[in-house]
Amino acid sequence: MSEAPKEPSKEASVVAPDSTQTAGGILKEARARQTLDKDWDPISPPPIDGVYVKDVKNVIYRGGVLTELYRPEWFAGEAFPIGHVVHVSLLPGLVTQWHCHHVQRDIVFPVRGFLRIGLYDARQDSPTLGKSFAMNFNLHRPRYLHIPPGVWHSLKNVGTDEAVYIVLNDVPFEYENPDDWTLAQDSPALPSGLL
Template sequence: MLKEEAIKDHQTVTAEGEPTSVLLTGVKRQEVPNIITANGTTTELYRPEWEVGPEQIQHMIHVIMRANALSAWHVHDFQIDTIFVTNGSIKLVLFDDRDDSATKGQINVFHLSRLRPTLITIPPGIWHGLQNMDNSESSFINYFNNAYIYTDPDEWRLPFDTDKIPYRFE
């Protein structure tokens, strides 16, 4: 029987739809509701009481990813990223390589979409990569605690297929 060779799925969500995965140390996740109005939909992108995102936003960008595009891997020494998908479906993968972290060596994978609005805050020292899962453009907003420094970017990169990170994008 083929079932003897198959791998059984493990639980990924609770009966209430909450993820069961443990977040990497310092990573924050905040689902936000869509507010249905008479003329459309409103989604709040940030509220201080959510305790997600930098204390003060200093820089914000809107990114459009081409169909099936991949942007991986990169890390920051000081910058805190907070990501919110505005269109399409994006996979966000995080890898904790921080020596002083309780979750060193662990991975978080988030499937983000406008259909279930979610903010993800990535602290410094977490390697991250994004993959557009759609055959059309997807987009996201990323806001930061520091403005981009053109003359000395806080950006460190590895190729998407590096053997140094135990994850393979499909």
């Protein structure tokens, strides 16, 4: 006659709130870390110096939705003269080439679809040299992403339809001498898995 299995002790099934453990082949859950406050604002800024996110509010009106695209006071007291604006579309699943600029700053704003952006700080004089950051964004929760010179970035359309975004630059584009520097997606100089 076989004995009934013993009940696990309550002590054995207690897991520290911020850890994942396996005991006897049973996976124990881990508490998700807080990312938003009670007003649904991000808890912490991006970990790259000079990169910041600005939430923009949609205004719902009788005929649809109105979204502001630019206000000078949104940029942390820094002047951001608009020197060039481009509208970019990206087909589902496609990824832009990793690129950075030596002079210009970018502001990326989603217009349609679901995008994921990855960033990597390669600035030798930056306090956040070597840090990376990724975030999803779309027009359901519109937000600007400010990217300073020297920060590598790439965008991926993670949705099932075409994605569209606008990029504002603070200097005019020079066709003969573009301030665009590129790396291959699989470059060992960049962290993998951001997109």
